[in-house]
Amino acid sequence: MSEIPATSTERRTFLGLLLGGIGAIAAGALGWSVFRFLSPIDRGNEDSQVRIARSLVAVGGAHFFAFQGRPAVVVQPAAGEFIALSAVCTHLGCIIKWQNDSQDFLCPCHAGRFSPSGQVLSGPPPSALDSYTVTLDGDDLLIG
């Protein structure tokens, strides 16, 4: 049985289909990359809140906890006034400590000092600590 050779038109149609398929895949890959680039970053549980009993935070004291997977702290500088902050120093990322005597935060790495509201008092930190919203809910504090 002899084979009939494909005509140029048939060959072109076949090759055109192949090229179209490759073009579609390439366009899909490009479109997906652009879509991923423009999509908002998935921040996981960023919107989640943390509930902490008010009794854990003494007046003039601090309570450390984890917020969105990172160390955070809530302080009560005056009765009924609660401030929640990131406990990560803005200089190089060390965890700050609460100083009961001086009523401020101290970073043990390079002696950065922050006020109870998270403002830089001295040392190398370039900016204030991130702060979080605190809502009173009965005997609890809702943070975030």
Next chain:
Amino acid sequence: MKKNPTLLFFLFAAALLFSGQPSFAATTTVCIECHGDLPGDLGEVPVAEWQTSVHARYQTSCHDCHGGDPTDYAMAMTAERGFIGVPEYEDIPAFCGRCHVGVEEDYRESLHGQVLAFGGPNCATCHDNHAVQVATIDLINEDSCSRCHSYERPALIKEEISATETMLSQLETSIAALYRVGIDTSRLEDELFATRNDFRRLFHSVDIDKIRAQTAQFHSDLEQTKAAVAELEDTMGQRKLAGGALVLLLLLGGCIGLLIRRSYHDQE
């Protein structure tokens, strides 16, 4: 070709801005201007040593440790402007501890700190003073430790911390590599720096039992960072594979395009 002077100016300005060279002007103070020309220990030696140090790299200059006013020749070394000068031997831990708070705390509790008043080592004994470098595990070595006591105990401590130190170094390299390819590694860098600082505080205690007890926790913290790094590396690997496949597809597409073109020539 006609050159556009405005464009050349902006290119020159951009090259200056982004050259990445440290600005010497930022670290030139009246301290260095005067002492840099003095011979010996009051001038050229400490200045030259400081210029090689980690402090110089991060623009921590003379006045940050010795106090004084780095902008005023006349008042630079006056108590009025906070000049401290050279600390006494026993005051060196407090001198360095103004910035290195945590390390000082562990040092004070250590055997080293407890024998300071009897000639025990201070910070500069191991880290040097003006030529201070980024601390590594290599600071614990027979030559250095044997100046004061046998190397048996330091060797045990070094052995205990070496696995964690190796892990720290490897993670540092991996995170730097991820940063170079455009990944935002700031959070990982922060976590690693915090862990490393706490770990190095720990071995300033020179207490082998304490180090043994706490090293496992550091190892566990680092495992978490390692897992996050591995996840990012996997993503980068997948991107490389996908990119490679796309390039192959485009090459194939080019070949098919050539074949289509050839089919028109055949028809003629």
